[in-house]
Amino acid sequence: MQPQIRALRKAHPLLHPRGLGGKSVLTGGLDALEFIGKKTMTVLAESDPGFRRTKTLMERTVSLSQMLREAKEKEKQRLAQQLPAGRTAHYGMLFDEYQGLSHLEALEILSNESESKVQSFLASFDGEKLELLKNDLISIKDIFAAKEMENEENQEEQGSEEKGGEFASMLTELLFELHVAATPDKLNKAMKKAHDWVEEDQTVVPVGVADRGEEKTEEEEKEEKPENPEDDRKEERRTKTVEEVYMLSIESLAEVTARCIEQLHKVAELILHGQEEEKPAQDQANVLIKLTTAMCNEVASLSKKFTNSLTTVGSDKKAEVLNPMIDSVLLEGCNSTTYIQDAFQLLLPVLQVSHIQTSCSEARPGAGQTPPS
Numbered sequence: 001m002q003p004q005i006r007a008l009r010k011a012h013p014l015l016h017p018r019g020l021g022g023k024s025v026l027t028g029g030l031d032a033l034e035f036i037g038k039k040t041m042t043v044l045a046e047s048d049p050g051f052r053r054t055k056t057l058m059e060r061t062v063s064l065s066q067m068l069r070e071a072k073e074k075e076k077q078r079l080a081q082q083l084p085a086g087r088t089a090h091y092g093m094l095f096d097e098y099q100g101l102s103h104l105e106a107l108e109i110l111s112n113e114s115e116s117k118v119q120s121f122l123a124s125f126d127g128e129k130l131e132l133l134k135n136d137l138i139s140i141k142d143i144f145a146a147k148e149m150e151n152e153e154n155q156e157e158q159g160s161e162e163k164g165g166e167f168a169s170m171l172t173e174l175l176f177e178l179h180v181a182a183t184p185d186k187l188n189k190a191m192k193k194a195h196d197w198v199e200e201d202q203t204v205v206p207v208g209v210a211d212r213g214e215e216k217t218e219e220e221e222k223e224e225k226p227e228n229p230e231d232d233r234k235e236e237r238r239t240k241t242v243e244e245v246y247m248l249s250i251e252s253l254a255e256v257t258a259r260c261i262e263q264l265h266k267v268a269e270l271i272l273h274g275q276e277e278e279k280p281a282q283d284q285a286n287v288l289i290k291l292t293t294a295m296c297n298e299v300a301s302l303s304k305k306f307t308n309s310l311t312t313v314g315s316d317k318k319a320e321v322l323n324p325m326i327d328s329v330l331l332e333g334c335n336s337t338t339y340i341q342d343a344f345q346l347l348l349p350v351l352q353v354s355h356i357q358t359s360c361s362e363a364r365p366g367a368g369q370t371p372p373s
Contacts, residue, residue, distance in 0.1 A: 064342050065104040068092050072101070089250040091332045100258025103265040104339075107346050110268050114349035121356045133359065136281075137352050143285040144348045147292070148341075167191060167298055171263075174291045179279045180270035187259040191298060194252035198305045242314035246325045249306035250332060256302065257336040260295045264343045267291075268350045281355035288351075292344040296337040303333025 072092035095101060118137070125133060168191070171184040271284065306329050314322040 064339065065101055065108055068095065068104070068339075069101055072096050089247045089328075091250055091254050091335075094251050094254035095258050098255045098258035100254065100261050103258070103262040104343065107261065107265040107268055107343060110265070110272070111346040111349050114272070114353040117353045118349055118356065121353070133356065136355060136359070140281050140285055140351055140355065141348060143282060143289070144345060147289050148345065167294065170294050171291070174287055174294070175267070177287045178267065178271070178284055178291075180267055182263070182266050182270055184263055187256070187263050190252075190255045190259045191302075194256055194302055195305075197248055197252070198302070198309050240313065242310060242317055242322065242325065245306075245309050245313045246329070249303075249310065249329045252306070253299065253303060253329070253332050253336050256299055257339055260299070260340050261343050263295075264292075264340075264347065268347055271347075271350055271354050278358055281351045281358075284354075285351055288344060288347060292340060295340050299336045299340065300333060303329055303336070306333070 069092075072090070072095075122130065122133070168184070168188040171187065175182045175184060267288070307326050310322065310326050310329065314325070
């Protein structure tokens with residue numbers, strides 16, 4: 001992890017999404033689990049000591065949307081007092097504007113409902129059937145736990161660059177492997193828009209430098225004036241300010257992350273209710289790991305491109321003006337990947353309950369078993 005991000009998180013612990021879990025943030029989830037009963041909550045724990053770690057992880061990720069919404073509301077109150085002109089580069093507000101919070105909350109609800117169904121199923125089984133089911137659920141959980149450990153160990157390696165077309169093809173292929181009828185149209189569109197503006201701005205020069213070029217004579221301007229209107233628009237983009245690039249960077253990260261959360265939410269719904277063909281939950285978990293990894297790498301790559309663009313455009317700015325913008329983009333890029341990873345962990349009970357339902361259907365063909373409510 002970059003030194004700037006470590007320093008910022010030490011100074012501002014609220015910016016670290018992993019530091020906000022626990023009973024003080026979301027007591028409702030714990031109350032619901034207590035209502036189900038201690039017996040059902042310890043069924044897996046009896047044979048799997050690592051279950052408590054997974055349960056703690058889920059409690060922590062459930063509070064993510066609440067944390068983001070509270071941060072957004074505080075920023076709205078602050079901005080209301082300042083009466084700012086136009087849009088502001090606040091990640092939380094932009095993330096909500098692109099419906100990221102709505103989809104994250106919906107995914108949390110779906111995850112909690114699935115977790116309750118898993119515990120109800122486990123409480124209704126006994127003997128050999130229960131042991132076989134526990135082993136299956138633990139094998140699914142182990143795949144998610146391994147991914148969590150990998151995220152913690154390999155954060156510095158994120159950011160491998162994929163071209164826009166290659167990323168779109170990869171997403172489509174992985175969703176096809178999941179056997180769900182989901183298309184990544186919105187996510188691909190957001191990714192393309194982000195890549196397009198940052199690639200166009202690779203030739204951006206600071207406004208001060210552009211102003212010095214205005215001293216040319218009329219004849220020189222006529223000679224250099226492009227005949228193609230499209231070329232003329234490219235020339236206009238050369239005067240983009242560092243503030244505008246910063247705003248675009250934060251907005252792009254918020255939009256792309258929101259679309260990633262939306263995609264994972266839709267995948268979760270389709271796994272439960274709209275699979276075209278049944279696929280083993282363990283296989284789906286491995287495909288989801290590839291999908292999440294591709295999303296995180298793409299977001300990390302974008303954040304690096306944004307900081308490079310800021311450095312180019314702000315080359316004439318003082319360090320105390322430019323560095324906070326660069327640090328902010330790096331931090332939000334890192335947080336974006338964390339939000340995507342946490343959303344992925346919310347899919348664990350979804351896959352588990354899907355596996356249970358499939359197993360019951362196969363064991364009792366024609367009759368099936370109605371999931372406990």
